[in-house]
Structure formats: structure tokens, C-alpha cells
Amino acid sequence: MTMSGGVAPPTFEEVQGGGLTGSDRPRRVGSGWGRRLLTVVAVCIYIYLFLPLLNIIVYTFNDPKGRYNLSWDGFTLANWADPFKDAELTSAFLRSLQVAGIAVLVALVMGSMVAIALSRYRFTGNKVTEVFLVLPLTTPEIVLGASLYQLFLGRNVVLGFSTVTIAHIMFLVSFVALTVKARVRGFDWTVEDAAMDLGASPTRTFWKITFPLILPGILAAALLSFALSMDDYIITDFTKGEFSTFPIQVNNQFRVSFPPQVNVLATIVLIVSVLLLVLTSVRGDRSSVTTR
Amino acid sequence: MSGPVTRRQFMTRAGLAAGGLVVAPSVLAACGGSDSKSSGSGSSEGKGDAQVWFDNWTLYIDKPDDELYGKGGTLDEFQKATGLKIKYTEGINDNGELFAKIQPLLSKGQPIGPNIIAPTFWMAGRLITLGWVEKLPLDKVPNAKNLITSLQKPPSDPTGEYSLPWQAGIAGIAYNQEITGRELRTVQDLWDPAFKGKIGMLTEMRDTIGLIAMSEGIDLDKPTFDKFQPAFDKLDKEVKNGQIRQFTGNDYVDDLEQGNYAACIGWSGDVVQLSKSNPNIKFVVPESGGTLWFDTMVIPNEASNVDDVAKWMDFVYDPVNAARITASVQYISPVQGVQDELRKMGGDAAELADSQLLFPDASTLANLQSWGNLDKEQEQLFDEEFAKISGT
Amino acid sequence: MARRATADDRGLRKSKWAPYGFLSPGIIWLVLFFLVPVGILLKASLSTKPSRFEEPVFDWNFSNFSTAFGDYGTEFVRSFVFAGIATLLAILIGYPLAYWIATRGGRWKNFLIGLVVVPFFTSYLIRTIAWTSILQDDGPVVALYRLLPWVGADGRILATPMAVIGGLTYNFMSFMILPIYVSLEKIDFRLTEAAADLGSTPWGAFRKVVFPLSLPGVFAGSLLVFIPAAGDYLNNRYLGSPQTSMIGTVVQNKFLVQFDYPQAAALSIVLMVIITAMVLVYSRFLGTEGLAV
Numbered sequence: 010m011t012m013s014g015g016v017a018p019p020t021f022e023e024v025q026g027g028g029l030t031g032s033d034r035p036r037r038v039g040s041g042w043g044r045r046l047l048t049v050v051a052v053c054i055y056i057y058l059f060l061p062l063l064n065i066i067v068y069t070f071n072d073p074k075g076r077y078n079l080s081w082d083g084f085t086l087a088n089w090a091d092p093f094k095d096a097e098l099t100s101a102f103l104r105s106l107q108v109a110g111i112a113v114l115v116a117l118v119m120g121s122m123v124a125i126a127l128s129r130y131r132f133t134g135n136k137v138t139e140v141f142l143v144l145p146l147t148t149p150e151i152v153l154g155a156s157l158y159q160l161f162l163g164r165n166v167v168l169g170f171s172t173v174t175i176a177h178i179m180f181l182v183s184f185v186a187l188t189v190k191a192r193v194r195g196f197d198w199t200v201e202d203a204a205m206d207l208g209a210s211p212t213r214t215f216w217k218i219t220f221p222l223i224l225p226g227i228l229a230a231a232l233l234s235f236a237l238s239m240d241d242y243i244i245t246d247f248t249k250g251e252f253s254t255f256p257i258q259v260n261n262q263f264r265v266s267f268p269p270q271v272n273v274l275a276t277i278v279l280i281v282s283v284l285l286l287v288l289t290s291v292r293g294d295r296s297s298v299t300t301r
Numbered sequence: 302m303s304g305p306v307t308r309r310q311f312m313t314r315a316g317l318a319a320g321g322l323v324v325a326p327s328v329l330a331a332c333g334g335s336d337s338k339s340s341g342s343g344s345s346e347g348k349g350d351a352q353v354w355f356d357n358w359t360l361y362i363d364k365p366d367d368e369l370y371g372k373g374g375t376l377d378e379f380q381k382a383t384g385l386k387i388k389y390t391e392g393i394n395d396n397g398e399l400f401a402k403i404q405p406l407l408s409k410g411q412p413i414g415p416n417i418i419a420p421t422f423w424m425a426g427r428l429i430t431l432g433w434v435e436k437l438p439l440d441k442v443p444n445a446k447n448l449i450t451s452l453q454k455p456p457s458d459p460t461g462e463y464s465l466p467w468q469a470g471i472a473g474i475a476y477n478q479e480i481t482g483r484e485l486r487t488v489q490d491l492w493d494p495a496f497k498g499k500i501g502m503l504t505e506m507r508d509t510i511g512l513i514a515m516s517e518g519i520d521l522d523k524p525t526f527d528k529f530q531p532a533f534d535k536l537d538k539e540v541k542n543g544q545i546r547q548f549t550g551n552d553y554v555d556d557l558e559q560g561n562y563a564a565c566i567g568w569s570g571d572v573v574q575l576s577k578s579n580p581n582i583k584f585v586v587p588e589s590g591g592t593l594w595f596d597t598m599v600i601p602n603e604a605s606n607v608d609d610v611a612k613w614m615d616f617v618y619d620p621v622n623a624a625r626i627t628a629s630v631q632y633i634s635p636v637q638g639v640q641d642e643l644r645k646m647g648g649d650a651a652e653l654a655d656s657q658l659l660f661p662d663a664s665t666l667a668n669l670q671s672w673g674n675l676d677k678e679q680e681q682l683f684d685e686e687f688a689k690i691s692g693t
Numbered sequence: 694m695a696r697r698a699t700a701d702d703r704g705l706r707k708s709k710w711a712p713y714g715f716l717s718p719g720i721i722w723l724v725l726f727f728l729v730p731v732g733i734l735l736k737a738s739l740s741t742k743p744s745r746f747e748e749p750v751f752d753w754n755f756s757n758f759s760t761a762f763g764d765y766g767t768e769f770v771r772s773f774v775f776a777g778i779a780t781l782l783a784i785l786i787g788y789p790l791a792y793w794i795a796t797r798g799g800r801w802k803n804f805l806i807g808l809v810v811v812p813f814f815t816s817y818l819i820r821t822i823a824w825t826s827i828l829q830d831d832g833p834v835v836a837l838y839r840l841l842p843w844v845g846a847d848g849r850i851l852a853t854p855m856a857v858i859g860g861l862t863y864n865f866m867s868f869m870i871l872p873i874y875v876s877l878e879k880i881d882f883r884l885t886e887a888a889a890d891l892g893s894t895p896w897g898a899f900r901k902v903v904f905p906l907s908l909p910g911v912f913a914g915s916l917l918v919f920i921p922a923a924g925d926y927l928n929n930r931y932l933g934s935p936q937t938s939m940i941g942t943v944v945q946n947k948f949l950v951q952f953d954y955p956q957a958a959a960l961s962i963v964l965m966v967i968i969t970a971m972v973l974v975y976s977r978f979l980g981t982e983g984l985a986v
Contacts, residue, residue: 043895050789051794051797054787054789055790055808057863058808058809058863058866059812060827061812061823061827061863062815064826065820065823068823074578075554075558076360076551079829080831080832097390118718119719120719122719125715127712127716129715130715132712138716138720141723142723144727146917147968147972148727148731149920149941149965151925151926151941151944152961152962152964153727153730155948155958155961156727156734159733159734159737159958162954163733165409168405175726176726179722179726182719183723232810233810233813236810236814239813239814239815239816240815240817242817242818242927243924243925243926243941250405251402251403251406251414256818259818260927261395263550263552263822264394264550264551264552265360266359266360266551267822271819272819275816279814279815283811286804286808289803290803397949401950404952431746498847498849498852540936543936545934545935547933547935559829559830559832560829560830561829561830561849561852677746680745681745684950688943688947688950690935692929692933692934692936692937692938692942693935693938693942
């Protein structure tokens with residue numbers, strides 16, 4: 010590898026692009042003691058990352074005396090027997106899934122198209138577009154949210170499901186475009202020519218050659234976008250009106266109660282996401298072999 | 302087939318077509334935003350086939366069997382008695398948040414989902430001043446005569462035509478005696494250096510500033526910003542020197558139990574409930590005075606089925622029904638005759654009938670003050686100063 | 694990546710219209726819902742509100758900006774200091790983990806780096822509330838903390854700057870780990886073996902070879918942590934106190950509670966300008982051209 014590869018520009022667009030790819034044997038780096046120490050440190054950091062999640066999971070089994078499920082009062086399975094007990098919370102949870110589902114789908118299509126344009130073509134305005142794509146990521150969420158709030162307010166648009174979804178699509182488009190683009194960077198487009206020279210139609214070429222090649226990038230982007238949409242609080246706070254997503258509902262309700270069902274629903278998402286992760290990392294291994 | 306040319310054409314067309322496809326619905330969606338005005342508060346579904354939709358605060362009505370709303374208790378009794386369907390949601394957590402939610406709709410003369418909401422008296426006052434709530438059909442609410450005298454024609458609704466109180470309560474001092482190690486009596490006790498960093502305030506400006514103002518000898522009936530400056534200065538001082546830990550909503554009950562707070566400003570009903578499971582948690586009306594507040598029922602503009610709403614109001618102003626609610630929520634009922642009904646119910650409910658916090662006697666009442674109305678400009682000054690100090 | 698393919702031998706297209714067709718949906722969306730709104734925000738920041746519940750009127754009112762600096766300087770400074778410390782901590786904690794996954798992950802790599810993303814699936818709000826449960830004054834963590842010689846028996850973690858900075862660090866940690874991992878992943882670690890063969894210590898090899906090559910990742914990660922941290926208000930709401938309130942707290946309150954749109958807009962614009970300036974300075978300092986390739 011050349012040095013220029015390393016100093017090559019900051020890797021915004023690669024942030025997650027390479028994240029789910031590649032598989033190597035462990036490298037022998039450093040001394041034995043150093044390596045062992047590093048492993049211990051890494052395990053500690055994982056524990057730190059997962060400590061609040063562990064707390065969330067443990068407290069699904071709590072039987073709180075009062076309205077706040079924040080200190081341990083006794084073991085129960087009742088919360089799992091009735092995960093959808095809190096009607097407001099449950100519907101907010103479903104709305105979160107809805108917003109994330111729609112926003113991710115739309116952002117994936119639009120973002121991937123941008124990525125294809127940027128990596129497949131040379132055209133005037135290429136550089137400007139790339140800088141423009143990065144801007145939403147370097148703008149604080151509160152500014153994104155506030156400016157959308159002013160836009161919708163000024164145009165008499167009633168805040169709600171549509172405005173929250175529009176906002177989520179907005180911050181996901183850049184993200185998907187940069188992630189997928191990182192994935193397709195360096196991709197040799199002449200394979201398309203080859204396919205067509207062999208008589209494949211353009212449509213067939215796209216679905217048989219191009220699409221499978223960018224698919225792992227799209228999948229990685231899909232998973233992360235979904236997580237970012239579920240995670241978002243600030244932009245949603247500004248575009249929600251009387252609508253609420255799961256985190257918004259939890260925050261609003263926190264002034265009066267914090268029921269164990271919050272933990273149960275959060276834990277369900279956790280379990281599903283870890284399962285998805287296991288599946289995609291297996292997939293990622295296979296597809297990364299085919300991409301190379 | 303000569304590859305490049307045809308493919309380029311194909312890709313060009315595909316790109317443009319896809320562009321059109323994706324953008325068109327999205328623009329539609331953007332415009333469609335203004336059409337989805339009937340989406341409900343808290344929940345996105347509409348009123349359905351219910352005639353009455355009451356959006357209230359959490360844990361503010363009896364739900365004896367803890368089933369889904371509308372089963373059991375007052376809600377069920379109402380449906381049985383009138384044949385009307387009621388939808389009951391718990392979408393209100395904070396007055397400011399409520400206002401932010403309904404303001405875009407009501408300011409444009411559009412209906413919000415629910416046809417009864419429960420703003421606190423001062424927020425009801427703001428809505429009345431802005432002309433965003435309808436006159437109540439009081440001629441169809443004969444039981445409104447049961448409204449206790451102290452809450453008739455309050456400053457927030459001088460003619461009493463726009464709002465009926467839902468529940469009332471007292472803001473005073475709540476403390477965890479296990480941590481304080483002594484009884485607290487005055488607001489000054491909160492500034493005891495021993496409790497540094499363990500004192501909580503409410504984000505509800507009127508209760509926090511009200512209590513402090515009274516301890517500084519300021520009356521609440523004709524509030525002006527100038528008059529209240531000493532109270533703000535005091536609050537600012539105690540925030541800056543680290544005495545005050547946080548400003549919260551109801552979550553102070555958790556902080557009290559967890560030992561994060563030694564004492565705080567709190568609400569009577571909460572503490573009555575809390576002290577059942579934890580006898581160390583005490584509530585006291587400070588010697589300099591506590592605030593008397595109440596939440597109201599108001600009908601937002603453009604609401605449907607106003608006559609059915611009247612039936613609901615009439616129903617809950619019947620002392621029998623009001624007593625059932627009081628037994629569960631343990632706040633001050635605005636309905637005369639509840640005390641007797643509670644005694645008839647016997648057991649725990651009868652005990653409540655003797656509580657000073659639910660049925661304050663003359664001497665307790667004399668120690669309580671209600672806020673006078675703040676006009677728009679004054680309220681803005683109060684709110685801004687409070688936000689700056691509390692950092693919320 | 695032994696060599697970078699040049700445009701032509703990768704079969705890059707030079708179509709006149711196709712790229713714009715592909716770009717248009719995404720770019721139009723960003724123009725409509727990012728660029729235009731920021732313009733509107735700028736306009737709002739120069740407006741005046743006749744009274745609280747009336748619409749703002751645009752009148753080149755620059756006083757919103759002088760108030761922004763005059764009255765809220767403390768919150769600005771505090772936000773940037775907190776975000777800066779959180780970023781440094783995130784590097785210190787995130788780098789070793791990214792390095793470990795990149796060098797020792799083996800065939801579990803994808804899974805291990807994926808785990809870093811898992812916390813995102815529960816909202817950061819809920820994770821923050823979980824921290825309040827972990828760090829409560831009567832809890833075991835604080836009990837241990839009080840054993841520290843300089844802490845004392847009534848020391849606490851919640852409602853202190855430490856808690857807020859800790860929350861910021863934790864909540865945005867994954868944004869640090871991912872880009873560092875990506876840049877480490879690209880490094881050919883035979884270089885360090887070569888360095889070792891030439892007599893370099895492992896630490897020396899790391900410092901002179903690996904670390905400089907991973908700097909782009911550290912750079913991207915720093916921005917991805919610093920920017921959201923500087924504009925955050927949830928960590929302060931749950932973990933902080935009135936004395937730790939940040940600029941996000943003020944902006945949120947002014948917009949959504951006070952309806953003081955002009956002042957809130959001015960504060961947002963100032964925040965955005967300062968951050969953009971810092972991004973530019975930071976990228977110059979690291980000798981890179983900008984954020985895009």
C-alpha cells in the first residue's frame with residue numbers, strides 16, 4: 010500500500026462503508042503482554058458500552074413499587090407477560106418502527122442513486138455534490154431540527170408523522186449515499202460492459218451484475234440507517250408536533266412515570282438487532298468474498 | 302447490440318425516470334402534511350366512534366382493574382349510564398408541551414383531536430385569553446352547582462364560563478426524613494447547607510417561584526415581574542451556589558425515593574401516594590404558605606359533540622362519581638359532597654376523608670395562595686427568567 | 694489496495710444527463726429539507742416578534758446576535774468545553790477497542806464491530822435514563838466512587854459536569870469507534886512487522902507507522918462525536934443540573950417552550966457557524982483539504 014492511500018482524505022464516507030466488510034486472520038502485533046493487556050482493555054470497553062443495555066435488560070424483570078422503574082424492588086416476570094400493557098407506549102413504539110421503515114426505504118433508494126451517480130460517472134458538479142452531501146452530517150442535529158421546524162411552521166404545514174419522516178429521510182440520505190459510495194469506490198465498471206458485450210440487456214446487467222455488487226453496501230447502510238432513525242431524538246423533537254415516536258413518548262411520560270414496559274420494548278429491539286447482526290455478519294463474510 | 306450507447310441511453314432514462322418517481326410522492330407527502338390535521342394527541346389514531354375524547358394527565362382517573370381504558374371504574378360507569386362512548390388518553394405530561402402541541406392547530410382555527418383537554422388553570426387562562434377554547438354548555442351541566450366555592454370564578458377564568466376544575470392540589474415541601482434527619486417546616490429549611498446539592502425544584506414555574514415568593518413575603522394575587530424579582534434572585538442564588546440540584550416534573554418522586562433528593566418542592570397527591578409505601582417521605586405546607594393549583598376541563602375550539610362533553614362533565618361532578626376518582630388519585634376534589642361520599646365508601650377511602658391534604662380546613666386554606674393572572678408580557682418575562690435560571 | 698484505478702480503466706461513464714437523473718431525487722430532497730430550511734432559519738434570526746404569540750417579522754434585526762453572545766456566552770463555552778472533553782475521552786476509549794477489533798478480531802471482526810452499533814437500536818434517551826439508574830446516589834457505583842480519597846461521603850456523580858460529559862462520551866462513542874476501525878482496517882500490518890524487523894519497538898512501530906495512518910479515522914470520529922455533543926440537550930436534561938446547561942438546552946427551550954423563534958434561530962446560526970469554522974480549522978490543522986474526497 011502506498012502512503013497516499015493512507016493520507017487520502019478523511020474517511021467520512023467510509024465510516025460505515027468498510028465497517029461490515031472484510032475478514033482477516035488475527036494479526037500478530039505487539040508483544041504477548043501488550044496483546045493480552047489490549048484484550049483485557051477491549052473487554053472492559055465492551056462492558057462499558059453494554060452496561061446501560063444490561064441495566065435496561067435486568068430492569069425488565071423488576072417489580073417497581075412506584076411509578077419509576079429505576080431502582081430494584083423485586084423480581085417478576087409480569088412485565089414480559091404483558092409487554093404491550095402501556096397503550097401510549099406501544100403505539101409510539103409502532104410509530105417509531107413505521108417512521109424508520111419508510112424513511113430507511115426512501116433514503117436507501119435516493120441515497121444509493123446518488124452513490125451510483127458519484128461513483129459511476131464523471132460530471133460537472135461532482136465535487137460540489139460531495140461537499141454538499143457531507144454538510145448535513147457536520148451540522149448539529151439541533152440546527153437541522155430547528156430549521157425544519159421554521160420551514161414547516163412558515164408554510165403552515167402541520168407537524169406530525171409526515172414531517173418526522175421527511176426529516177429522518179433528510180438526515181439518512183447523506184448517510185446512505187456516503188456509505189454506499191464508499192462501498193462502490195474503486196469498483197470496476199467495465200464488468201458491466203463485459204456483461205453487455207456478452208449479450209445481456211441493460212436491465213439484466215443492472216440486476217445481475219451491478220445490484221449484487223452494491224447490495225452488501227446497501228444492506229450495511231440499511232441496518233445502520235434503521236438504527237439511526239430509531240435512535241434519533243433531537244430532530245424528531247422539533248418536527249413532531251403532537252406526534253410521538255418511542256423515545257419522544259418515553260421522555261414525555263418520564264415526567265410522570267417510567268414503566269418497565271419501556272425496558273421490555275427496548276430489549277425486544279435489542280434482541281432483534283443482535284440477531285440481524287449475526288445474520289448479516291455471516292452474509293457479509295460471504296459477499297465480501299464475491300466482491301473481491 | 303453496441304453496448305455503451307444503448308446502455309448510456311438506458312441509464313439516462315432510468316435515472317431520470319427513477320428521479321421522477323422518487324421525488325413525486327415525496328413532494329406529495331410534504332404537501333400532504335397539512336392535511337393530516339385530525340391526527341390525535343399522543344396517539345395518531347382519531348376519535349373513532351367515541352363521542353367524547355378526554356385527553357388527560359397520566360394516572361389521573363380511577364382504573365380499578367388496570368385494564369385498557371374504558372373498562373371498569375368511572376369511564377365504564379359513564380358509558381353504562383349514558384350509552385356514550387368515551388375515549389380516554391393520557392397524552393398530557395406538561396403544560397408547555399401541551400401548548401406547543403395544540404398551538405399550531407388552534408391558532409389556525411383547526412380542530413385538535415380530543416374534545417376535552419386538561420390544562421392547568423394558568424394554561425387554561427392563556428387559552429381563554431387567546432380565544433382558543435369554547436364556552437362550556439353549562440346549562441347542560443346541572444351538577445356544576447357542586448363546584449366548591451373556593452374554585453368558583455378563579456382569576457384564570459373570571460366569568461367561570463370556560464373551564465371547570467378537574468382536580469386541585471397543593472404545592473408544598475416534600476422531603477425524605479431518612480436523609481434530612483429532621484422535620485422541615487419552612488422554605489428556609491431547604492437552604493440548609495447540610496442539604497447542599499440535594500434539593501429539587503419543579504419545572505412548573507408557578508409552584509417553584511410561588512413558594513419562594515411567599516417565603517420572601519410576596520403575595521401571589523397580583524403578580525408582576527418587578528414585584529417578584531427578589532424571588533428570582535433568591536432562586537438564582539441557590540442554583541449558583543449548588544444548593545439546588547435539578548428542576549424536574551413528577552420524576553422528583555423517584556429522586557426522593559432514591560435518596561438523590563433530601564427535599565424538594567412537590568405536589569400533595571403524589572406524596573400522599575408515595576408515603577404509603579415509604580413512610581419516611583413527608584409532605585408539609587411551609588409556614589409561609591403553599592400554592593393552591595388546579596387542572597381544568599376545557600373544550601378546544603372546533604370540538605365536536607359538545608353536548609356529549611357536557612354529559613361527561615355533569616357525570617364527574619356528581620359527588621358519587623367524583624368520590625370514586627378522588628379515592629384513586631388522592632388530590633383535592635373540586636366537587637362538594639365528596640367527603641361524605643368517601644366516608645360512605647368506608648375503608649381506605651374513608652381515611653382520606655379526614656386528610657388535611659385532600660380536605661384542607663379553614664386554617665390550612667388560609668395558608669394557601671392561588672396565582673393571579675399574568676398578562677402575556679408579564680408571563681413572558683417570568684417564563685424567560687425562570688428558564689434562564691433553571692437551565693431547562 | 695495496491696494502486697488506485699484511474700477513471701478510465703474503471704469504466705467510468707461520461708454521460709451528460711444520466712448522473713443528474715440519479716442525483717436529482719436525493720439532492721432535491723436535501724435542497725428542500727436542508728438547504729432551504731437553513732436559509733429560512735437565517736432569515737428568522739434577523740426577525741423580530743411583535744409579541745409572544747404573533748408571527749415574527751423580518752426586519753434585519755441584528756440584536757438577536759448580540760444577545761446570543763451577550764447572554765448565552767457561558768452556555769456556548771460550556772458546550773464546546775464539554776464536547777471537547779467528551780471527544781478526547783472518546784478517542785482514548787474508542788481507539789483501543791477499534792485497534793483490538795482490527796488487529797485481533799479475526800473472523801469475528803464483522804460481528805465485533807457490529808456490536809458497537811447495537812446500542813443505537815435502543816434510543817440514546819433510554820440509555821441515558823439507564824445511566825441515571827446506574828449512577829443514583831444510593832447505588833453501588835456511587836458507593837465505590839465515594840471510597841476515592843478526594844471524594845468524601847456525600848459525593849455524587851449525577852447532576853455534575855462529570856455525569857454530563859460522561860453521558861456525551863458514552864452516547865456518541867460508536868461514532869468514534871467506527872471510523873477509526875475503518876481506517877485501521879485498511880492498514881497493512883505487515884508494515885509493523887517490517888518495522889519490528891528493522892529494530893523498532895512495538896510501541897515505536899505503532900507511534901510512527903500505525904497511528905499516523907489511522908489519523909483520518911480519528912479526524913472523522915472526532916467530528917462525528919464533537920458536533921452532536923456540542924448541540925445536545927438530553928444528556929444535560931437527565932444527567933446534569935442547572936449549572937451544566939448547554940446551548941442546546943437554551944435553543945430547545947427558546948424554540949419549543951418560549952416560542953422566541955428569532956432569538957433561538959440566532960443561537961442556532963451562531964452554533965452552526967462556530968462549528969463549521971472549527972471543522973475548517975481542524976481539517977487545515979490536520980493537513981487535509983476538506984471533508985469530501
